[in-house]
Amino acid sequence: MTHRASTVLVAWVILIGALGAFAPAVFTSLAGAGWQANDSQSVQARELANEHFGGNSASALQVVINAPGKDIADEDVQAVITEVTNTLAGDERFAEIIPPQPGMTISPDGSTGILIAGANASTDDMVKAVDDRLDELAALSGNGIEIYPTGSSALWSDFNHANHDAMIKAEMISWPVTLTIMIIAFGSVVAAGLPLLLTLAGLVASAGALVLLNMATPISVWAMNFAMMFALALGIDYALFIVARFRDALTRTADARVAVAETMDTAGKAVLLSGITVLISLSAVLLVEAPAVRTMAVGIMLAVSFVLLATLTLLPAVMGKLGNRVNALALPHARKQEHRSPLFARWGEILNKHPWPFAAGAVALLVALAIPVFSLKVAMPSIDVVDEASPVREGYNVVQEQFGEGAPGMLQIVVPEADAAATIAATESTDGIAMVTPAMPATDGSGYAMIQAMPSVDPSDEQLGTILADLRAAIPADAVVGGAAIENLDLQQALNDAFPLIVTIILILGFLLLLVALRAPLIAFIGTAVSLLSTAAAFGVAKLIFQDGVGASLLGFEPQGFLNGWGPVFFFAMIFAIAMDYTVFLLASAKEHYERTGSAVQAKVEGLAHSGRVIMAAAAVMVAVFFTFALAEPLPPKEMGIILGLAVLLDAVMIRLILLPVVLRLSGHAAWYCPRWLAKVLPEVSFAHG
Known part of the structure; x- marks a missing residue:
C-alpha cells in the first residue's frame, strides 16, 4: 500500500469529496418512521385504513383542539378548527380531513376535540409532513384555545428531533474527551490525531452513502445516530491497534515501508478479522422484519465498512508518508514509551502464579451482575421518552x-x-x-x-x-x-421471536471466524463463550437501572419499568462485536508469540504485554464515547450509552485482561491445539510476520 500511497490518498480525497457533498443532508433526508413488523396484522390494518377509510389509520395526524371553559361548537373554536383544516388541506400528503365528531372525537364536556388528518403517504413521509406543519399549527394556539399535534407520526417527529439534538451534543463532548485519552495513550499529538481523522473520513463517507442509499430505499435516521457512535468508537479502536503496532515496528527499522508491511501483516490481519466479525454480528439483525431495525443495522454496517476500509488503505498510506514523524509533538513522558508494556507483562506473570483466585473473582462478579437479567422486561418506548413540555x-x-x-x-x-x-x-x-x-x-x-x-x-x-x-x-x-x-406490540413480538435465532447465528459465526483465524478450536470456543458473560452482566445492570430505577434520579430520567424493546437485539449484536474485537486483539497477539516461540506461557504473557495497553486505551475511548450519551435527555440514547459503556468496561477488564488470560494459562498448549483433520480443512492464517 505504501508504494502507491499517493494514489490511495488521492482516491480517498475524491471519495470523501464526492460522498461528503451529500453528507450534510443526512439528518434531514433520512426516514423518520419504519417502526413496524412488516408482515404483521397491524400493518395490514393500517394499509386497509389508508386505502379504504380516507387515511384514518395509525399514521394519521391527530390534532387536539383544547378549549378549557369553552365548547367546541363555539364560533371562535370553530374558526380555529377551520384554520387547522386549511393548513393541512393544502398538503397532498394528508388525505381526508375529519373535524371533531360528537360521541367520537369530542370530549363528554364538549371542551376538547380531535381533528383527524388522514394519511395519504408512507409512514416516513407522514413524519416529514408533520415536521413541515408543526410551526404553522403551533401558531394557531391562542385566546384560550390550545393546539396539540399528536398521534404516532407527530410522536416520531418530536422524538427524532430530540434524539438528533442529543446525539449531536454527545458527539461534541465525546470528540475532545476522546482526543485527550488518545494523547495520553499515545503520548504524541500526531499519533493521537490519526485515529480521529481516519474515523472522521469513514463517517463522512458513510453519511453521504446513506443519503444516496436513501434515494433507492428509505433508511431510518436512527441508522446514522447509531453509526456515528459505534463507528467512532470502533474506528478509533482499529486505528489505535494499527498505529501502536506501527510505532513499535519503527523501533526495529528506519524504513517506513517495511514498518507498514510488518504492521499490516500482523495487526492488519487482526483488524480485518475483527471488522468481519462486527459486520457478521450486525448482519444477523437483518432477520428482523422491520424497516427501521433493518436499516439501522445497514447504517452501522456501512459506517463500519468505510472505517474498516480506511483503516486498511488510508491509514497505511498516511503512516508510510509520515514515517517517524508519527511521533511528532510527543509529550515528555512518552519519549521512552515502548509498545511492549512492562506493567502488563508483570500482570501476566501474576495471573500465571495465581490463576484461580482471579478467575473465581471475575466469574463471581459477572454472574452476580447477570442474575437480574432473568427478570428483564422489554417493550417499545412509551410516551415517557418524550419531553414533558412537548406538544x-x-x-x-x-x-x-x-x-x-x-x-x-x-x-x-x-x-x-x-x-x-x-x-x-x-x-x-x-x-x-x-x-x-x-x-x-x-x-x-x-x-x-x-x-x-x-x-x-x-x-x-x-x-x-x-x-x-x-x-x-x-x-x-x-x-x-x-x-x-x-x-x-406486533413489532415487539417480532423482535422477541427473532432474538434467539439472532443470538445463535452470531455465536456460531463468531466461533467459526475465530476458528479460521486461530486454528485452535478450544480457545476459539472459549473466546466466544465468555463474551456471553459480559453481555449478560451488562443487561443485568441495565435491568436494575432502566427497569427498577436504581440510580435513575442521578442519571436524570424517569424509568419506564422496562428496557426499550429493540435493545436486546441491537445491544447484543453490538456488545458481542466489541467483545470479539478485544478477543481478536488479545488472542492474535498471543498466537503470534506462540507461533514464534512454541511456549504457551510466553505466548500468554507476551500477548498481554503487547496488547494490554491497547485494549485498555481502546476500552477507555469506547467507555468515554458511550458514556457521553448517558448525558442525553431522551431515554433511548441514554440506554444505549450506559449499556454499551458498561459492557465494554466489564468485558475489557473482567474478560480480556483477567478471565481469558487465565484460561490460556490453565489450558496451556491445548489452547492452541488443532486436530490434523481440522488443520487440513482450515485455511493457513498466521499472525507472525516474515
Missing part, C-alpha cells in the same frame, strides 16, 4: 384526561361489513375494552367496515398485550386489529 406529550395527556386512560391507544379493527356485527359483539365482551364505536363503512364502497375500540389501560401498560391476544382470539378470522399501540 405531543401535552396533547397525549389532554386526550387521556378528556377521553379516558386508553384513548391515545385506540384499536382499529378492519373487517368485512358482513362480519361487523359479530366483531362488535366480540369486542364488547372482551375484558379490558372500555368502549366500542359503531361500524363505519368504507368511503370507497369496498365492503369493509372499521370499528374502533378504546382499551381501559394506557398504551404502554403490559396488560394491553393480554387484551390484544384475547380480542384477536374472539373476533372473526377475517378481522384485523391495528392502531399505533398495536403496531408497537
